[in-house]
Amino acid sequence: MKMNIANQLTILRIILIPFFIYFLLAGQLAIAFIFFLLASFTDFLDGYLARKHHLITNFGKFMDPLADKLLITSAMICFVELGMLNSWVVILIISREFIVSIFRAIAAAEGIVIAASWWGKAKTISQMIMVIILLLNNYPFSLLNLPVDQISIYVATILTVVSGYDYIVKNKQVLKE
Numbered sequence: 001m002k003m004n005i006a007n008q009l010t011i012l013r014i015i016l017i018p019f020f021i022y023f024l025l026a027g028q029l030a031i032a033f034i035f036f037l038l039a040s041f042t043d044f045l046d047g048y049l050a051r052k053h054h055l056i057t058n059f060g061k062f063m064d065p066l067a068d069k070l071l072i073t074s075a076m077i078c079f080v081e082l083g084m085l086n087s088w089v090v091i092l093i094i095s096r097e098f099i100v101s102i103f104r105a106i107a108a109a110e111g112i113v114i115a116a117s118w119w120g121k122a123k124t125i126s127q128m129i130m131v132i133i134l135l136l137n138n139y140p141f142s143l144l145n146l147p148v149d150q151i152s153i154y155v156a157t158i159l160t161v162v163s164g165y166d167y168i169v170k171n172k173q174v175l176k177e
Contacts, residue, residue: 004055009046013039013067017074024078024135033135039071040128061113062104068124069097075131084134089157093127096164103167107174114171119163123156130156 003011016039024032046064050056073094079085100120107114116124130152137149 003059004050004053004057006046006050006053006055007057007060007063009042009049010060010063010067013042013046014063014070016042017071020071021074021078024075025081029135029138033132036071036075036131036135040132043068043071043124043128058113061115062108065104065116065120065124066101069101072124072127072131073097079131079134082138084138085153089153092157093160096160099164100167103171103174107171110174112174114174117163117166117170119159119166123159123163126152126156126159 016035020032020035020039023029023035043064046060050060073090076085076090076093080087080090104114130149133149133152
């Protein structure tokens with residue numbers, strides 16, 4: 001089976017994650033930042049190409065959000081280890097991701113594919129912005145010497161909770177037998 005370009009970009013995003021993690025934990029924040037930006041750009045590009053060229057597939061509907069979750073949660077777990085992020089934020093965000101993933105699995109077992117909502121996309125974008133800001137604010141030559149890192153953490157956390165609630169409310173029929 002040949003994969004379309006949108007799905008190949010999603011796989012590329014997953015492949016970039018270990019490189020991002022390596023450089024982040026090695027203290028090479030500038031290189032980690034480049035890998036994160038490249039991975040984030042593949043998220044934008046795969047979605048754009050899938051919509052523009054009608055390349056939306058069930059594989060993409062499942063793997064694109066998974067790739068996003070892997071990228072963001074990997075960054076956040078590393079940030080906890082590096083003292084850049086409180087663990088309660090990561091626990092809350094990962095809990096939401098587990099809940100949504102379980103909903104998707106139940107829906108898939110019933111033959112239903114649930115695509116990401118606007119709230120979910122806003123959540124992902126806010127989390128990516130949060131990671132970028134945390135990387136920039138902790139670069140040896142801090143580019144954003146402002147409290148925007150804390151603001152970005154709160155915005156991402158709030159959007160994560162709201163999108164999780166929206167997801168459950170809109171898809172509660174999945175739990176009905």
